Amino acid sequence: xxxxxxxxxxxxxxxxxxxxxxxxxxxxxxxxxxxxxxxxxxxxxxxxxxxxxxxxxxxxxxxxxxxxxxxxxxxxxxxxxxxxxxxxxxxxxxxxxxxxxxxxxxxxxxxxxxxxxxxxxxxxxxxxxxxxxxxxxxxxxxxxxxxxxxxxxxxxxxxxxxxxxxxxxxxxxxxxxxxxxxxxxxxxxxxxxxxxxxxxxxxxxxxxxxxxxxxxxxxxxxxxxxxxxxxxxxxxxxxxxxxxxxxxxxxxxxxxxxxxxxxxxxxxxxxxxxxxxxxxxxxxxxxxxxxxxxxxxxxxxxxxxxxxxxxxxxxxxxxxxxxxxx
Amino acid sequence: xxxxxxxxxxxxxxxxxxxxxxxxxxxxxxxxxxxxxxxxxxxxxxxxxxxxxxxxxxxxxxxxxxxxxxxxxxxxxxxxxxxxxxxxxxxxxxxxxxxxxxxxxxxxxxxxxxxxxxxxxxxxxxxxxxxxxxxxxxxxxxxxxxxxxxxxxxxxxxxxxxxxxxxxxxxxxxxxxxxxxxxxxxxxxxxxxxxxxxxxxxxxxxxxxxxxxxxxxxxxxxxxxxxxxxxxxxxxxxxxxxxxxxxxxxxxxxxxxxxxxxxxxxxxxxxxxxxxxxxxxxxxxxxxxxxxxxxxxxxxxxxxxxxxxxxxxxxxxxxxxxxxxx
Numbered sequence: 001x002x003x004x005x006x007x008x009x010x011x012x013x014x015x016x017x018x019x020x021x022x023x024x025x026x027x028x029x030x031x032x033x034x035x036x037x038x039x040x041x042x043x044x045x046x047x048x049x050x051x052x053x054x055x056x057x058x059x060x061x062x063x064x065x066x067x068x069x070x071x072x073x074x075x076x077x078x079x080x081x082x083x084x085x086x087x088x089x090x091x092x093x094x095x096x097x098x099x100x101x102x103x104x105x106x107x108x109x110x111x112x113x114x115x116x117x118x119x120x121x122x123x124x125x126x127x128x129x130x131x132x133x134x135x136x137x138x139x140x141x142x143x144x145x146x147x148x149x150x151x152x153x154x155x156x157x158x159x160x161x162x163x164x165x166x167x168x169x170x171x172x173x174x175x176x177x178x179x180x181x182x183x184x185x186x187x188x189x190x191x192x193x194x195x196x197x198x199x200x201x202x203x204x205x206x207x208x209x210x211x212x213x214x215x216x217x218x219x220x221x222x223x224x225x226x227x228x229x230x231x232x233x234x235x236x237x238x239x240x241x242x243x244x245x246x247x248x249x250x251x252x253x254x255x256x257x258x259x260x261x262x263x264x265x266x267x268x269x270x271x272x273x274x275x276x277x278x279x280x281x282x283x284x285x286x287x288x289x290x291x292x293x294x295x296x297x298x299x300x301x302x303x304x305x306x307x308x309x310x311x312x313x314x315x316x317x318x319x320x321x322x323x324x325x326x
Numbered sequence: 327x328x329x330x331x332x333x334x335x336x337x338x339x340x341x342x343x344x345x346x347x348x349x350x351x352x353x354x355x356x357x358x359x360x361x362x363x364x365x366x367x368x369x370x371x372x373x374x375x376x377x378x379x380x381x382x383x384x385x386x387x388x389x390x391x392x393x394x395x396x397x398x399x400x401x402x403x404x405x406x407x408x409x410x411x412x413x414x415x416x417x418x419x420x421x422x423x424x425x426x427x428x429x430x431x432x433x434x435x436x437x438x439x440x441x442x443x444x445x446x447x448x449x450x451x452x453x454x455x456x457x458x459x460x461x462x463x464x465x466x467x468x469x470x471x472x473x474x475x476x477x478x479x480x481x482x483x484x485x486x487x488x489x490x491x492x493x494x495x496x497x498x499x500x501x502x503x504x505x506x507x508x509x510x511x512x513x514x515x516x517x518x519x520x521x522x523x524x525x526x527x528x529x530x531x532x533x534x535x536x537x538x539x540x541x542x543x544x545x546x547x548x549x550x551x552x553x554x555x556x557x558x559x560x561x562x563x564x565x566x567x568x569x570x571x572x573x574x575x576x577x578x579x580x581x582x583x584x585x586x587x588x589x590x591x592x593x594x595x596x597x598x599x600x601x602x603x604x605x606x607x608x609x610x611x612x613x614x615x616x617x618x619x620x621x622x623x624x625x626x627x628x629x630x631x632x633x634x635x636x637x638x639x640x641x642x643x644x645x646x647x648x649x650x651x652x
Contacts, residue, residue: 022381031377032358032419050376051357055348088439093358093419109435113414113442120446121530127450128526128624129519137531138544145552149523150559153598156519157560161567163511168577174507178500181507185489185514185632192518193455193482193625197475200454204447205463218464226471233476234483241487251494272479298454298624299519306511 001097001105004029008062009039010046015058021050033094035103036062043101047071049093073098074107080115081207087112123207126292127200129156129299156299162307170314179253180317183264184310190234191271191309192302195279198223199301202283206293216284223280224273231272235265256324263320270312275305327423327431330355334388335365336372341384347376359420361429362388369427373397375419399424400433406441407533413438449533452618453526455482455625482625488633496640505579506643509590510636516560517597517635518628521605524549525627528609532619542610549606550599557598561591582650589646596638601631 006028008017021031034053036046046066056065074083074095086095087109096103122132131148133140140148167174174181202219205211211219242261245251253260279301283293332354334343347357360379362372372392382391400409400421412421413435422429448458457474459466466474493500500507528545531537537545568587571577579586605627609619 018380021377025377025381050380051347051351054344054376054380055351084439088436088443091436093435109419109439110414110417113410113435113439116439116442116446117410117414117534120442120449121534123446124449124453124530125523125526127453128522128524130523130526133527136534136536137527138537138541138548142548142552142555145548146555146559149520149552150556153516153519153523153556153560154563157512157516157563160512160515163515164508167508167511171504171508175504178497178504181500181510182490182493182497184507184510185493185636186483186486188511188514189486189489189518189625189628189632190479190483192515192628193479194475196454196623196625197451197456197479198454200451200456201459201463204450208443208447208462210462211464215464222464222468222471226468226475229468229472230476230479233472234479237480237483297522299515299522302515302518302628306515310511 001107001111002029003105005033005035005094005096005103005106006031007035007037007103010036010061010063011039012036012062013058014053014056014060014062014065017048017053017062018058021053030094030106030108033092033096033106035096035106036066037103041101044071044073044096044098044103047096075099076104080112081119083107084112084116085209123203123294126294127203127297129153129297152297152299156303159303160306163310166307166310170310173314173318177317177321179260180263180313184313186238187264187267187271187313188302188306188309190231190268191275191305192298193275194227194230194272195275195301195305196298198227198276198279199282199296199298202280203294203296206283206287213284213287216281219280219284220277223276227273227276228269230276231269232265234272235268238264238268256321259320259324263317266320267313267316270316271305271309274308274312275301278304278308327433327437328355329431331359331361331420331422331429331432332357333361333363333429336362336387336389337365338362338388339384340379340382340386340388340391343374343379343388344384347379356420356432356434359418359422359432361422361432362392363429367427370397370399370422370424370429373422401425402430406438407445409433410438410442411535449529449620452620453529453623455479455623478623478625482629485629486632489636492633492636496636499640499644503643503647505586506589506639510639512564513590513593513597513639514628514632514635516557516594517601517631518624519601520553520556520598521601521608521627521631522624524553524602524605525608525622525624528606529620529622532609532613539610539613542607545606545610546603549602553599553602554595556602557595558591560598561594564590564594582647585646585650589643592646593639593642596642597631597635600634600638601627604630604634 032050052065094106094108239261282296287293358376378391400423420432420434565587608622613619
């Protein structure tokens, strides 16, 4: 925000206003928007533009060149992104920040561009799973870098430890069918990837105000069939891969290889659906509890999906492979 | 770009230019930047601003209100982000697009805001591991959504299959020490997370032109120690976790539990370092081979790190646990 703006009392004529603008031009950040104030209360009456001002009759009152329409203003402490949205929506060059009817400063389009660029850098960094850094990469000190990255990395590591606990519970099954372990990374990454896709879609849809919190169920109703279809697609690829390796003799999955392929496919359907659903709901949940939806990072979603993914995998495996694992 | 801009021949006076601007004001997208052309060749001579124009002597030539300094222009087919950078850097309201010296149109600050917002949406979606979508979330059809997400999901799935092949190679070790499998998800996710952090940092640093391709080695020299330190931090947490579980009796890792803890810690140091390095180099590699560095998604990096992560894990395990796995 800058306080270097041009304002005139509403008693001025077009000619007086132009003279004033010529006089202050060099000391104002912008003179393209001119704020017309009530001469007594100093409250903002109307915003006029320089382009309209020069077309006016010099003897006419300054308000004669005002366009009809409501006054677009920002309030103090308004979110930078919301101010940017106002400027972009109404094609303005500046927005006055108004407190109790008085203009305390203006936000110009340059400030907004800088804010949007900085905001999108922060969004990408947060989505990458770290605290946002404003300095250029090479200027961030070693310890600051450790702090910005280490915090989230530790938090994710501690949560991901639940996967080790989950796997301990299924150790018996794992010992009986070591072949199941071969697909753990493949299955878990598919859940994380589908979740990361859904999260990236929803973070932006919420940031651009395309969706509101109350739309969560409409999103869920879209993500469940999408997830099922994407999971089925991967499941099909998985079956083909296992059948090929079995037939070509690259690997012997044992006599029950078809049941194993079926287990992988069914798990993928479940996990990709669960990943898409979790990934799409997380930004809503964060916004609901008062956080920035953009804090929903790809690693965060992957971690959420991983533990449940393992449980889905071993549950499906014990159902399909029941009796064959001796 | 718009062709509704205001231009005058350099033979005009300030007064003539103002009259012309008053006349065309309502039919031009902006009249705040006025392009002064050579009367014969029609080539751009200078850009003047309306705010300076109104301060000029009406009888003086129009060029008398021009500021010194070089002409800032864009070329046809210039990248939207580069035009945005010009506008932001020089605090302009519009940039003329010049072809063979003639103005063929202008890009205004509104166009740039829209472009930056759209660009950052695409960047987040690509970083999430999908093809960019320009329509609002609820307006994208089911099949288009499948196409935008399914392609990358399949590509990542096929690459991730290498993890199954890698694990087959170590099946012997796995059968001897099933306890090693418990930590596979934990270790792999840590590599992916550190890679995702590094990629998000580097994508933005390259997009904002804070770094160039030739700086890759300076980045590598920063990421290697960062990765080692972050890995050591996670390794320490891992050792504490295993020791705690062992002492508290939550799980029995066997008589060699200390060697297992050491294996996990050493692997984490290696994998987090490798993840940070891979994640930071991938955007450079993509830019070098002519792709958008922003195509380096979190899932893409995680997939790259996963296979190598498994190899690191089993190599470290076989070195540290040699002779204890019977």
